[in-house]
Amino acid sequence: MPVTSDVLAPPAPGGAATGAASPARPAGPARRGGLSARRRRHAFGWFLLLAGPNIALLLVFVYRPLIQSFYLSTLQWNLGSPVARQVGLGNYIEWFTAATTGRVVGTTAVFTVVTVGGSMLLGLGLALLLNRRLRGRGLARTVAFAPYVLSGFAVGILWLFIFDPRYGLMAELLQLVNLDSPQWYTQRPWPLVMIVVVYLWKNVGYVALIYLAGLQSVPQDLKDAAALDGASPGRTLRSIVLPLLTPTTFFLLVTMMLASLQSFDLIKAMTSGGPLGSTTTLMYSIYEESFVNGRAGYASAVATILFLVLLAVTAVQMRFIQRKVHYS
Numbered sequence: 001m002p003v004t005s006d007v008l009a010p011p012a013p014g015g016a017a018t019g020a021a022s023p024a025r026p027a028g029p030a031r032r033g034g035l036s037a038r039r040r041r042h043a044f045g046w047f048l049l050l051a052g053p054n055i056a057l058l059l060v061f062v063y064r065p066l067i068q069s070f071y072l073s074t075l076q077w078n079l080g081s082p083v084a085r086q087v088g089l090g091n092y093i094e095w096f097t098a099a100t101t102g103r104v105v106g107t108t109a110v111f112t113v114v115t116v117g118g119s120m121l122l123g124l125g126l127a128l129l130l131n132r133r134l135r136g137r138g139l140a141r142t143v144a145f146a147p148y149v150l151s152g153f154a155v156g157i158l159w160l161f162i163f164d165p166r167y168g169l170m171a172e173l174l175q176l177v178n179l180d181s182p183q184w185y186t187q188r189p190w191p192l193v194m195i196v197v198v199y200l201w202k203n204v205g206y207v208a209l210i211y212l213a214g215l216q217s218v219p220q221d222l223k224d225a226a227a228l229d230g231a232s233p234g235r236t237l238r239s240i241v242l243p244l245l246t247p248t249t250f251f252l253l254v255t256m257m258l259a260s261l262q263s264f265d266l267i268k269a270m271t272s273g274g275p276l277g278s279t280t281t282l283m284y285s286i287y288e289e290s291f292v293n294g295r296a297g298y299a300s301a302v303a304t305i306l307f308l309v310l311l312a313v314t315a316v317q318m319r320f321i322q323r324k325v326h327y328s
Helices: 028-072 090-097 101-130 137-149 152-162 169-176 190-216 220-228 233-244 246-261 265-270 282-292 296-319
Strands: none
Touching: 028 296, 090 101, 090 296, 101 137, 101 190, 101 246, 101 282, 137 190, 152 169, 152 190, 152 265, 190 246, 190 265, 220 233, 233 246, 246 296, 265 282, 282 296
């Protein structure tokens, strides 16, 4: 008796099988593409929710004033005046040809180089000292960092009394070694030296704290291996510790240089840019031109020049100095 079986015919050339067919399913790649697009939309929504407020604040309080400053720098406008006249690049030409520009740029350069270099050298030395096992180390770290969180204006007023040539603590200390106190307030270059000393005292604790965090991340086994090989502490510092601290050094170099170029409060509190402009930096000249002389357009031009200087300094550091950074 012939045996029959329900055998489906082979698929047709077009790909459809004869007989009963299973329900159609979406293709694999299309399905994955739909899920991927949905995930991207979901991630973008979270991005807008979390980063959107910060981006809005940056646009309103950083980039909008920056663009307005660029525009104001092309105007001849005094604060409080309802009339402004378009002068194009006139404010920039005036700044580059002014007799005081060279002195201001020189003072800014000296102040920046000395404060940044001094802060990093003293901060590294203090961090190496505080990284040792000393009694009261925690208290010493707190005391070293405390000046950084104080108001710059209050610190400046306090140190004015310390530097008083007649009754100040500095005069008393100099008398112990039979030295007369310099005229810190009126005789060049002592006003600038005075501000540099106070700036270093205020900021060296911050640098030491950052360096201390970097020192504690240096692997102890590398230092132990160097000691077993007979390396002296100085050789270990030069060949192992300092190369591993290059990311920390690079971070501090960028941030401290930007902070030094924008320093204002100590200068305002201690010298107000004097005597005879000997402590006037680019940052202080912006304040002086805008709020003392009332030349808002000219001050905006100086602010734009300072912004370009900060941008150029940061770009050079990121382009060339970062090459020497060793990331472990």
